[in-house]
Amino acid sequence: MGEEFNGYYRFPTIYNDQIAFVAEDDIWVVPSSGGIARRLTTNVGEISDLTFSEDGKWIAFTGRDEGVPDVYIIPSIGGVPIRLTYLGQNSKVLCWHNGKIIFSSNYAQPFKRITSLWEVDVEDKRKLKQLDFGIATEISFGKEKGVVLGRKTGDPARWKKYRGGTAGELLIDLEGNYNFRKLIDLKSNFANPIWIQDRIYFISDHDDVANIYSCTVEGKDLKKHTHHKDFYVRNPKSDGKNIVYHAGSDIYILNVSNNVSEKVNIKYYSTLPQRNRKFVNPTQYFEGFSISKNAENLITTHRGKSFYYNNWYGPVKQLGKENSVRYRLTTYLNLKDEEKAVTISDENNYEHLEVYDLKTGNLIDKLEEYDLGRVMNIVASPNDEEILLTNQRNELILIDLRNHKKIDVDKSNIGPFAGYSFSPDGRWIAYSKFINSKQAAIMIFDKEKEEVHQVTKPILFDVDPVFDPEGKYLYFLSYRIFNPIEDRFQMNLAFEKGTKPYLITLKKDICSPFQEIIKEEEEKEKEKKEEEIKVDIDFDNIADRIIPFPVSEERYVNIQAAKEKVFYAISPVSGVLEDEEDMLSEKHEKLTLKYYDLTEKEEKTYLEGISDFQISEDKEKIAILIDDELRILKTTNPPSPEQEKECENKYTRKCGWIDFHRINVEVQPLLEWRQMLCEAWRLQKFYFWNKDKLDEIEWDKILEKYYPLVERIATRTEFSDLIWEMQGELKSSHAYEMGGEYKPKPVYKIGYLGADLILDEDKNLYKISHIVKGDIWDEKNKPPLLGPGVEVKEGDYLLAINGIEIKDKIPNEFLVNYSGKDVEIVVSSSDNIDHKRKYVVKTLKDETPLRYREWVEKNKKYVHEKLIHGLDTFTSQIWDTLDM
Numbered sequence: 001m002g003e004e005f006n007g008y009y010r011f012p013t014i015y016n017d018q019i020a021f022v023a024e025d026d027i028w029v030v031p032s033s034g035g036i037a038r039r040l041t042t043n044v045g046e047i048s049d050l051t052f053s054e055d056g057k058w059i060a061f062t063g064r065d066e067g068v069p070d071v072y073i074i075p076s077i078g079g080v081p082i083r084l085t086y087l088g089q090n091s092k093v094l095c096w097h098n099g100k101i102i103f104s105s106n107y108a109q110p111f112k113r114i115t116s117l118w119e120v121d122v123e124d125k126r127k128l129k130q131l132d133f134g135i136a137t138e139i140s141f142g143k144e145k146g147v148v149l150g151r152k153t154g155d156p157a158r159w160k161k162y163r164g165g166t167a168g169e170l171l172i173d174l175e176g177n178y179n180f181r182k183l184i185d186l187k188s189n190f191a192n193p194i195w196i197q198d199r200i201y202f203i204s205d206h207d208d209v210a211n212i213y214s215c216t217v218e219g220k221d222l223k224k225h226t227h228h229k230d231f232y233v234r235n236p237k238s239d240g241k242n243i244v245y246h247a248g249s250d251i252y253i254l255n256v257s258n259n260v261s262e263k264v265n266i267k268y269y270s271t272l273p274q275r276n277r278k279f280v281n282p283t284q285y286f287e288g289f290s291i292s293k294n295a296e297n298l299i300t301t302h303r304g305k306s307f308y309y310n311n312w313y314g315p316v317k318q319l320g321k322e323n324s325v326r327y328r329l330t331t332y333l334n335l336k337d338e339e340k341a342v343t344i345s346d347e348n349n350y351e352h353l354e355v356y357d358l359k360t361g362n363l364i365d366k367l368e369e370y371d372l373g374r375v376m377n378i379v380a381s382p383n384d385e386e387i388l389l390t391n392q393r394n395e396l397i398l399i400d401l402r403n404h405k406k407i408d409v410d411k412s413n414i415g416p417f418a419g420y421s422f423s424p425d426g427r428w429i430a431y432s433k434f435i436n437s438k439q440a441a442i443m444i445f446d447k448e449k450e451e452v453h454q455v456t457k458p459i460l461f462d463v464d465p466v467f468d469p470e471g472k473y474l475y476f477l478s479y480r481i482f483n484p485i486e487d488r489f490q491m492n493l494a495f496e497k498g499t500k501p502y503l504i505t506l507k508k509d510i511c512s513p514f515q516e517i518i519k520e521e522e523e524k525e526k527e528k529k530e531e532e533i534k535v536d537i538d539f540d541n542i543a544d545r546i547i548p549f550p551v552s553e554e555r556y557v558n559i560q561a562a563k564e565k566v567f568y569a570i571s572p573v574s575g576v577l578e579d580e581e582d583m584l585s586e587k588h589e590k591l592t593l594k595y596y597d598l599t600e601k602e603e604k605t606y607l608e609g610i611s612d613f614q615i616s617e618d619k620e621k622i623a624i625l626i627d628d629e630l631r632i633l634k635t636t637n638p639p640s641p642e643q644e645k646e647c648e649n650k651y652t653r654k655c656g657w658i659d660f661h662r663i664n665v666e667v668q669p670l671l672e673w674r675q676m677l678c679e680a681w682r683l684q685k686f687y688f689w690n691k692d693k694l695d696e697i698e699w700d701k702i703l704e705k706y707y708p709l710v711e712r713i714a715t716r717t718e719f720s721d722l723i724w725e726m727q728g729e730l731k732s733s734h735a736y737e738m739g740g741e742y743k744p745k746p747v748y749k750i751g752y753l754g755a756d757l758i759l760d761e762d763k764n765l766y767k768i769s770h771i772v773k774g775d776i777w778d779e780k781n782k783p784p785l786l787g788p789g790v791e792v793k794e795g796d797y798l799l800a801i802n803g804i805e806i807k808d809k810i811p812n813e814f815l816v817n818y819s820g821k822d823v824e825i826v827v828s829s830s831d832n833i834d835h836k837r838k839y840v841v842k843t844l845k846d847e848t849p850l851r852y853r854e855w856v857e858k859n860k861k862y863v864h865e866k867l868i869h870g871l872d873t874f875t876s877q878i879w880d881t882l883d884m
Contacts, residue, residue, distance in 0.1 A: 007037075007268045008709065008718040009251045011048050013237040014244040015056035018076065021251055022047055024270060024714045025743060027059065027074065032242070032253060034265035040078050045745040046717050049093040051101075051237055052076065058122070060093045060101045066816065067747030071103050071120055084125045086812035088750035090115070095237075097141050099123070104137050108756065110855035112848060126759045126810055132178065137168075140195040145176025146217070148183060148200050153191040156203060156210045157232035160728040162189045170202060174217060184219040194238045196256055201225070201243060203233055212236060212243060212254060225254055226261045230705060232725070249712050274715045274743060275669050282663040286628045290331045290341070291614060295621030295632055298658065299330050299341055302665045304675070306330035306343060308358055309662065311632060312653050316662050319356055320345065320363065323671040326679060329378045333385055333401070334617045340364075342387055342401060344375050349678040351375065353387075355401055367399070370406055374686040376416070381426045382617055388429060390417050392686050396431055398447070409445050410452060419464035423471060423535040430455075430465035430474055442476055442504075444537065455504060457543045462502075464559050469619050471535035472510050473503040475566055481553045496573050499556045501549040501566065501596075506537045512547050513598045549596055551603050557591065560615040562635040567595040567606065567622065569613065588612075588627050606638040630658040673719045674710050678703065680723055680737075684730060693732075702729045716742045751818035751843025753825070754783045754850050757798060757811055765797045766811055767830070773857065774850035781849040784841040791837065792827055799836060800826040820845045 007023040014020075020029045020040070027040040027047055041047065045064030052059055056076060063072035063081060071085040071093055084101065085091060090112070091105040099122060104115040108130070117136050121127035133139065138150030153168030168190040170183040183193075188206035195201075201214040210232040212225045226233055231248030238244070243254040244264075254261040285303035292298070299308045299319070304326035309316040319341065320327050330343035339358040344351055351372060355365040373391035380387050385402040388409070394416050398407040410417075412434050420431035429445040435454070440461040444453045456462045459480035466475050477499055484493035503513070555571040569591040588611035596603050612625040615635065624631045633639060633656045639647070647655030681703050688694050706726040713719050720737050727735040756770040771794055774783045785792040800806060801814035802824050815823065823843055828836050844850060 005268050005270060005272065005714075006249075006712050007266070007270070007714060008249045008712045008722070009266065010246050010249075010718075010721065011050050011061075011235050012244040012246055012251045013050040013052050013059065014239050014242055014253070015052035015076070016239065016241075018052075018056065019244055019251065019253075019264060020050050020052065020059050020076065021246070022050060023268065023718075024272070024274065025717050027061065028268075029076070030264065030266050032244075032264065034267075036267045036269070039270070040076075041074065041081065043081065044743070046715075046743065049235075051093055051095050052239065053096050053122075054099070060096065062091060062093045062103075064745060067745060067749065071101055073101070073122060084120050084122065085118075085128065086750060086810050086816065088752075088812065091118075092137075094138055095140065102131075102139055108847070108851065110848065110852040126808070128810070129758075138191070138193060140193045140200070142174075142195045142217070143197075146172070146174045146195070147176065148172045148193040148195055149180065150191060150193050153193075155234060155724075156189045156191050156205050156728075157234050158724045158728045159189065159733050160210075160232065161205060161208075161731040162733050163187060164733060170200070172200065172217060172219075182219070184215050184222065186222075192236050194236060194243065196238060196240055196243075201236070201238070201256075203236065205232065210234075212245070225259055226252070232728075249709050270714065272714045278667050278669075280665050280667055280741075282660040282665045283628050285665060286630075286660065288329065289614075289623065289625070289630055291616050291621070291623045291632070292332050292339075293334050293617040295616035295618070295623065297332075298630075298632075299332060300630070300658075300660070300663070301327060301330055302660075302663060303667065304328070304672075305665060306341075307663050308341065311658060312651070316664070317361055319343065319361070320354070321347070322666065323668045324675055326675055329375060331378045331380050331387065333380050333387075334382050335385060336383075340385070342378065342380070344372075344378075346675070346679060346682075349682070351682070353399065353401070365401065367401065367404060369404070370399075372397070374683065379421060381422050382424055383426050386426070388420055388422070390420070396420060396429075396433075398429070407447075407450070410443065415440075418461065419466075419476075421466045423467045424469055424533045425471065425535050428467070428535055428537065430467060430476075432461070432463045432465060432476070442474070444474075444539075453537075453539050453542075455539070455542045456546065460498075466559055466561050467535070468503075468561055469533075469563055471506065471533045473505060473513065475501060475503050475559055475561055477556045477559050477568070478502050483553055497553045497555050500551065500553055501556060501559055501568055503547050503549070504542060505545045505547070506535065506542075508538045508540070508545070514547070514550055514601060516601070549603075550601075551594075551596065558613065560613070562595075562615050562619040562622070564598045565595045565635060566598065567593065567613065567615065567635075569593050569610065588625070593624065604638070624656075630660070631656040632658065669716070670710070670713075673713055674707075676719070677707060677710055677723065677726070681726065684727060684735065688730070688732075690732065697730065702726065716740050748817040749819035749845065750812050751815040751821055751823065751845070752847040753785060753798075753811075753815070753841070754844055754847055755785055760797070763797070763833070764807075765799065765833075766806060768792065768794055768796050768798060768827070770794055772847065772850050772854050774853040778853075781844065781853070782842075783850060784843060790839045790841060792825075792839065793829070795830045796827045797830065797833060798825060798827055800824075815843060818843050 010022045012019055012021040017032045019032050020027055025046040028037045029040055030037040043065050047061050049062040050059055058073050059076050060073050062069050068088045069091050072081045072083050074081045087105055087107040089105055089107040091103050094102045100119045102119050105118055106112055106115045115137050117131040117133050117139055136149045136151050137153045140148050149171045151169050152166050170190045170193050171180040172183045173180045186206045188204040191203045193202045199214045203210050204213045209228055211228055212233055215222045228247050233245050233247050236243050236245035251264045252261050282302045287301040290299040297310050306319040306327045307316050325347045328344040330341055333340040341356050343354050345354045353367040357364045373393050376390045378387050378389045387399050389397050394412040396409040396417050398409050414434035414437055418432040427447050431443050432440050433443050434440045439458045441454050441458045442456040442462045442465045444455050461479040462476055464477045479499050481498050484495055557569050557571050559568040571591055590609045592608050593606040593610045595606050610624050610626050614623045621632055622635050651657050651659035685699050709722055723737040754772045755768050757766045758769045760767045771785050776786050822840050824840050826836050826838050
């Protein structure tokens with residue numbers, strides 16, 4: 001027999017004695033009196049927003065089986081789901097009305113956030129039309145012509161106690177003449193209006209936790225019907241007699257006649273397939289790396305797990321606990337006779353330092369006594385068991401791991417430290433610190449005397465200080481080049497580069513490394529390098545000993561030193577909209593890695609297209625990050641073109657590529673979700689924006705309330721929902737959850753023609769009622785039906801796509817998976833249908849930018865016409881008053 005499990009129940013709907021709801025991203029049904037739930041679907045995409053048909057025979061829902069949310073139906077007894085709409089935009093099923101499904105969608109809008117209401121006929125999905133209610137998100141119909149609209153309504157549980165400009169509001173039209181007024185005057189975030197008999201039921205959080213209330217159609221006689229004190233009431237639906245809803249992952253029924261709300265006891269049996277253990281691609285979840293002193297061994301972190309191994313051969317071992325704990329910033333310690341690493345562990349929901357012996361793999365020390373906050377970066381000392389770290393509080397902290405000693409080096413009240421490093425002998429710490437809101441200077445901290453010295457006079461920002469391996473210079477990047485370029489559109493100037501690498505000589509008697517010296521002096525320098533390095537610094541007038549590198553002004557982003565070479569990365573100048581579709585993605589920037597050869601006094605290119613780099617402590621190797629791949633090469637010479645061709649996809653010492661496929665990254669979803677919930681809540685606390693309200697939030701109590709619900713979660717979608725609701729407890733609106741590893745599903749995007757099509761029922765053909773103009777010159781968002789060689793007009797009929805007659809289907813059905821591709825269309829004019837014309841057009845990936853440009857031009861024209869008319873009237877009135 002199966003084991004009973006309490007699931008995470010959402011989006012319930014009711015019809016008489018049957019309830020349908022969503023769990024594990026699928027539809028389940030259960031008697032309204034409770035009992036054993038039966039699974040109705042096993043869809044590949046997530047399901048939401050269920051609603052029974054008026055006769056109970058169908059369930060409409062928002063489905064994502066082909067990647068985008070559209071309207072689907074399924075028989076309430078089970079069967080094959082049917083897709084009704086092919087809009088390819090954000091759609092949400094709301095209700096049924098007179099045999100049609102009403103849904104909201106942002107299709108055909110100039111902005112993604114704007115939605116309007118639509119209806120689709122279940123008997124003939126071609127009968128699809130936009131309703132004349134303007135901007136709206138929800139609707140409920142009265143017994144006759146009246147309607148109540150939800151405008152800007154959403155899920156108040158996610159933005160608890162929100163009272164801003166996009167708070168949900170309810171509008172009512174009693175006569176069906178589109179004369180709407182506000183339903184009720186309450187300071188609240190309304191949602192989910194339901195018209196039952198002569199009352200309007202809705203969700204409101206005006207009295208703390210959101211519950212179901214009702215009022216008369218005149219907005220009078222406010223009544224409270226549910227009395228939940230912990231979790232918000234969410235997503236109610238009604239069959240006219242009862243209202244079903246969920247709160248805290250349970251389902252409840254409110255009997256409208258007796259005003260009693262009861263929990264539905266569900267017996268739920270499932271194999272919970274999305275909780276199964278899995279192994280994920282280590283490259284996809286690569287987080288960071290650390291190289292050993294000689295760069296022969298690596299530590300890499302993937303999806304919160306750290307692994308240590310030899311670069312080219314042997315086993316890969318996991319550091320710390322296999323699951324339940326996230327490890328971050330795991331870093332090699334640069335010790336002579338020991339192999340150790342330090343890491344940030346969040347075991348027991350507390351971020352702390354742990355030290356591991358890499359020879360045995362054993363945990364040898366924990367440093368839990370310090371409140372380190374959220375550690376952002378770790379740099380290891382070149383020779384001691386010490387580390388430098390920074391956190392979200394903009395503190396720079398030195399930790400002696402062996403002796404458990406903490407030194408607060410510095411703190412900034414303005415912004416984060418932009419780079420820090422140890423001197424070769426470990427005595428000095430150089431770092432960049434804001435000295436005011438517009439300038440950052442390089443500082444040097446003396447560990448022996450515990451003194452801080454400012455060593456640069458910044459123009460703007462001096463950042464990323466790093467010591468020369470011989471202890472003679474301090475290299476850094478500086479924003480101090482004012483070489484403007486003209487703006488081609490406005491009378492303005494811009495500084496698109498502005499940075500160069502600089503150095504400071506640490507002693508007064510040290511000359512510039514860029515000047516030529518005689519052979520005899522070179523030999524003396526080599527002898528000095530063989531001695532043990534001890535760094536001495538003359539602080540008198542040190543800021544005046546600044547020397548620019550003899551290189552061009554660029555956008556430098558990193559600088560590090562090797563023997564007789566200084567490496568730096570250069571970011572290209574590019575427009576912010578060049579990759580507009582991926583603006584929110586975490587794509588790596590393509591940098592050029594260059595170095596200045598101090599022996600040959602010449603700048604050279606090392607490698608193109610890198611993402612980041614790190615020089616080994618012995619200065620012999622360089623680890624280069626290229627997207628999410630890692631490569632380790634010698635600092636002496638860059639790879640030749642012949643070597644690059646030979647080394648493609650080769651994991652060898654000569655080629656340098658690291659084979660991440662050697663790493664086994666195991667994921668136990670439930671254990672990971674427990675950790676993720678705690679970490680998400682810690683991050684909110686660490687970075688909470690309002691100091692005054694920070695102590696008002698009951699952080700521990702809130703986590704204790706939501707943490708038990710993790711045990712009821714069976715999918716990543718459910719976990720996202722839980723995060724959203726928990727973060728709503730912050731009552732500060734803009735707290736989001738994005739990304740995540742959801743159940744894999746196909747994504748077949750629709751290619752758009754940039755036109756509005758309506759069904760001419762008399763001719764059984766689709767007419768092009770409107771061609772969206774946009775900008776014909778914009779290659780990326782060019783209207784497909786406009787331009788040279790395409791003679792398509794409004795009023796023409798669309799007969800076929802790619803050689804297939806449209807007939808009884810929707811045109812967009814033929815454009816599924818044709819996003820951004822060439823298609824052949826056949827059209828005819830309305831007065832001569834037999835005269836057919838063929839054209840090849842390229843579909844749009846998204847119509848929104850096109851419709852936005854048309855919206856802009858339409859409004860510009862409107863304002864212009866009104867303005868001209870107004871000026872004419874004003875001028876004539878003034879003219880008449882003048883005494884000539």
